[in-house]
Amino acid sequence: MAVTILIKGGRVIDPASKRDEIGDVWIVDGKIAASGHAPQRTIEARDQWVVPGLIDLHVHLREPGHEAKETIASGCAAAVAGGFTSVACMANSGQPLDSAMAIRYVLDRAREAGSARVFPIGAVTKGLRGEQLAEIGLMAKAGAKAFSDDGVPIVNSEIMRRALEYAAMFGSCIVSHCEDPDLTRGALINEGRVATELGLRGWPSVAEASMAARDVMLARWTGGRVHIAHVSARETVEVIRAAKRNGVRVTAEAAPHHVTLTEERLREYDSRFKMNPPLRTAEDVESVLAALADGTIDCIASDHAPHTTEEKEQELAACPNGVVGLETTLGVVLTDLVTNGKLSATRAVEAMTVNPARILGVPYGTLAVGAPGDITVIDPARKWTVDPAKFRSKGRSTPWAGRTLKGAAAVTIVEGRIVHDV
Amino acid sequence: MAWTSQVLATTRWNQAHLLGIRDLSRDDLLSVLSVARELKNVPPSDAPLRGRRLLAFFVESSTRTRTSFGIAARRLGMEVIDVSPGSSSLSKGESLKDTTRTIDAMGVDQVVIRHPASGAPRFVSNALRASVINAGDGANEHPTQALLDLFTMEERLGRVTGLRIALVGDILHSRVARSNLWAHRLLGNRVTVVGPATLVPRDVQAMGADVSHRLDPVLETHDVIMMLRLQLERQHAGLFPSTAEYAELFGLTRERLARLREDTIVMHPGPMNRGWEISAEAADSGRSVILDQVANGVFVRMAVLLLLDSARGKNLTTKAPKHEERVS
Structure with missing residues (x-):
């Protein structure tokens, strides 16, 4: 039941309306309001940030099919605990989200869970096999907000071309997992100094950048819209920067680990640092971060990829790619990027609110009057230690286990309902 | 005791x-x-x-x-x-x-x-x-291999420092090469890795090695020529065109053997592919310490x-x- 909420005296940061000031925010009837009266709940937000509900546009919720790794309910619980009011979930669950029925299933389960909003991303191709277009139109009608075969690349350029053309009819973008699989077969970590020293098969940056180059060229040719997922390499940044300069409809995201950690972490063969694309060099980190700061990369997305403990506790070669991120992204961004001045607070908030909302074409990510009452109240000073045993997510593998972070979500509100409150 | x-x-x-x-x-x-x-x-x-x-x-x-x-x-x-x-x-x-x-x-x-x-x-x-x-x-x-390589070098050359070593062949997939690279870095020896560009890993210079894609220039300047085993599956993976071409470009042939300095030794971790990376003459010559390595x-x-x-x-x-x- 929506109640009238007053969030008092916080630093209100709403990049969508270029607002950054101390002030009050009201939620009346589940919507942002200019004013109100008799609030049932008043949140004292002095020294806190009041921002639009955070949106993570790259999350793997695993359900249906891989419920041992994560369920829609556990993933949504993790999301709101981490300050996210909305998540977009990828299509590569155990049973691919490649039909309207599957999209409706996810939306139903999310409604039952009743915490974060879920924007399903439908598969581009049937069964994620990269061969035939899935029913993009019917999925869009059922509520899919974007399309992606993420987890695997769309190797066939003809399919990618047609997908861009087709999805554009529904105003949707194609989220591209850029990886030339011939260049990455058997690869475990970034190709470079560490892989060479450890004798591990390397994943070269060019496998990402060359696919990104193909995709922006196809977007340019078709007029379609492409979103480059999890940018990890300097060369990919250069591709995107040039494409944007040429007016191509391209957007991009970076994961927190790709702007804070390097391949050096793999020297101990620690599976908590194994993900796809892999951690790269300090030069790549610098470049991706600079692109995030200057807007070449539009948003921060966690690529939350939960696996079971049994799966992740194996030797590096055997354990699957992926780490969780929903409960650490905000803390890592504040601690490692904002506090030390690498990213402004406004830019960080923009990259986690209005930008992902625009890419998905959803009316969230703003505190404009009349907008849905999704708000995250952030305590930028709160120190806490990452303890995977306390995660709401079923996934426990994180590069930040044991790390002390500064900054956390104090209150998470979805459509005027308080879904997380510490 | x-x-x-x-x-x-x-x-x-x-x-x-x-x-x-x-x-x-x-x-x-x-x-x-x-x-x-x-x-x-x-x-x-x-x-x-x-x-x-x-x-x-x-x-x-x-x-x-x-x-x-x-x-x-x-x-x-x-x-x-x-x-x-x-x-x-x-x-x-x-x-x-x-x-x-x-x-x-x-x-x-x-x-x-x-x-x-x-x-x-x-x-x-x-x-x-x-x-x-x-x-x-x-x-x-493969640390014990590198240790026995060093032991054999010391036995035959009288020292384990001040050496120039050539590691020749498939560096990319070789654990013997990596253990040797670490060992020689520790001892301050100069190592040249020699092999086709497709079989030399990226950034190997960061491990302290020089890189050469030609074998001939290293023959007369190195104390140790260590040939590495070539595996046919690398050809199937498209990393080199044929064993014949490989032998011609990177094999320790009879002709190349003749150009080695008097005191240069030939090593191989085994098992050998005679006729590919190493000729019978080289494997069986007086400079070959391959069986000493095993012993x-x-x-x-x-x-x-x-x-x-x-x-x-x-x-x-x-x-x-x-x-x-x-x-x-």
Whole structure:
């Protein structure tokens, strides 16, 4: 039941309306309001940030099919605990989200869970096999907000071309997992100094950048819209920067680990640092971060990829790619990027609110009057230690286990309902 | 007993495991060579490791390394238990973690492991009370091979420093090359890696090596020419066009052999592909120390077994490799 909420005296940061000031925010009837009266709940937000509900546009919720790794309910619980009011979930669950029925299933389960909003991303191709277009139109009608075969690349350029053309009819973008699989077969970590020293098969940056180059060229040719997922390499940044300069409809995201950690972490063969694309060099980190700061990369997305403990506790070669991120992204961004001045607070908030909302074409990510009452109240000073045993997510593998972070979500509100409150 | 304690007393070995040359200090490395030298000069009359158990856990096939470890351990009086992949529970889907814990519960003193995955011995050592010896993991390391290579160099050239070494062939997939690179870096020797561009890993210069894509220029300037085994599957993967072309460009042919300096030695970790990376003339010439390498392997492995045994109870943890994190 929506109640009238007053969030008092916080630093209100709403990049969508270029607002950054101390002030009050009201939620009346589940919507942002200019004013109100008799609030049932008043949140004292002095020294806190009041921002639009955070949106993570790259999350793997695993359900249906891989419920041992994560369920829609556990993933949504993790999301709101981490300050996210909305998540977009990828299509590569155990049973691919490649039909309207599957999209409706996810939306139903999310409604039952009743915490974060879920924007399903439908598969581009049937069964994620990269061969035939899935029913993009019917999925869009059922509520899919974007399309992606993420987890695997769309190797066939003809399919990618047609997908861009087709999805554009529904105003949707194609989220591209850029990886030339011939260049990455058997690869475990970034190709470079560490892989060479450890004798591990390397994943070269060019496998990402060359696919990104193909995709922006196809977007340019078709007029379609492409979103480059999890940018990890300097060369990919250069591709995107040039494409944007040429007016191509391209957007991009970076994961927190790709702007804070390097391949050096793999020297101990620690599976908590194994993900796809892999951690790269300090030069790549610098470049991706600079692109995030200057807007070449539009948003921060966690690529939350939960696996079971049994799966992740194996030797590096055997354990699957992926780490969780929903409960650490905000803390890592504040601690490692904002506090030390690498990213402004406004830019960080923009990259986690209005930008992902625009890419998905959803009316969230703003505190404009009349907008849905999704708000995250952030305590930028709160120190806490990452303890995977306390995660709401079923996934426990994180590069930040044991790390002390500064900054956390104090209150998470979805459509005027308080879904997380510490 | 007196013999071994006397020999070991002068050494400065400081490792709980032998996972790779990368983890060793110069003192560790020289300790192995000096103990191996003593063992070769005066074989121990007693059985200093009687009652100790060595588990040989070879997940990847091996003849010479496995046999060499077996002989070394038995000469020291150890009981050797062999576990091969066919008979182990790995084929029943048990995880490496559980296999390791099972081994630990049975109570062995040392485990020698070969595994196709780089890093597997380190993974195993984290869950084991026994000392772990890496007998080859993926393309990462094969430390006892590098140690026996050094021992053989010292025997034939009279020194292990001030050397120029050429490692020739498939550097990309070679654990022998990596262990040698770490060893020579520790000793300050100059290493040139020689091979086709497709078989030389990116950024190998960061390991202290010079790179050459031609064999001929290194023939007259190096003290050691170490030929590495070429595997046909690399041709199938498109990394070189044919064994004939490879032999022509990178093989130690009769003609190239003739151009070596008088005192240059030829090495090969085996097994050899005669006619591909090495000609019969080169393999069988007076400069070839290939069989010395095999013979010395036993003494070097005995030294490693003794040193690791002496380190037990010292409560050592293997030194963490240097972190060079540049970004927080």
